[in-house]
Amino acid sequence: MPVSTDVKLPKSHPPIFPDRCVACRAKSPGSIYRAGTNAIGWWTWVFMAFGRRHTVEVPACKPCRGQMGRQRWLQLSVNVVVIAVGVVLAGSLLEWYQGPFKRWLTLGVVLVCLLPVFLWEIFFPRPFDMTAFSDEVDYEFRDADYAAEFATLNQPPAEE
Numbered sequence: 209m210p211v212s213t214d215v216k217l218p219k220s221h222p223p224i225f226p227d228r229c230v231a232c233r234a235k236s237p238g239s240i241y242r243a244g245t246n247a248i249g250w251w252t253w254v255f256m257a258f259g260r261r262h263t264v265e266v267p268a269c270k271p272c273r274g275q276m277g278r279q280r281w282l283q284l285s286v287n288v289v290v291i292a293v294g295v296v297l298a299g300s301l302l303e304w305y306q307g308p309f310k311r312w313l314t315l316g317v318v319l320v321c322l323l324p325v326f327l328w329e330i331f332f333p334r335p336f337d338m339t340a341f342s343d344e345v346d347y348e349f350r351d352a353d354y355a356a357e358f359a360t361l362n363q364p365p366a367e368e
């Protein structure tokens with residue numbers, strides 16, 4: 209199952225990446241993919257909380273970089289379309305209801321619509337993704353070997 213491998217690091221720690229393309233693992237890829245935190249994740253739409261943006265530069269060869277950029281836009285478009293469909297659907301489903309929970313019911317319908325997208329993102333992860341928390345960042349790799357190499361390079365100083 210191609211589920212991503214996650215490496216958790218403190219946010220203050222600048223990550224060191226192996227000198228290989230994060231997608232195809234070519235050595236010395238010579239270019240960089242600038243990745244930002246999930247400002248476009250489904251939960252963003254739920255909580256409407258963007259938080260502080262965390263950006264890293266990930267080694268990626270030119271073709272892979274282009275592909276990762278396109279995947280990101282595809283994901284964004286799919287999210288936007290599904291949310292729009294969910295809102296319209298909720299509007300027609302909840303036409304009869306004018307109570308105080310309408311907002312939450314609408315949110316529930318949108319979330320149900322987003323569930324397949326969410327599962328798709330889990331089971332078909334992109335080569336690299338990350339999720340930032342208040343003081344930790346999850347670096348998510350599709351390639352388990354790359355993740356292991358990354359984890360070794362970023363071993364925390366002996367404090368445990």
Ligand SMILES: [Zn+2]
Binds near residue numbers: 230237
């Ligand atoms: Zn590549």
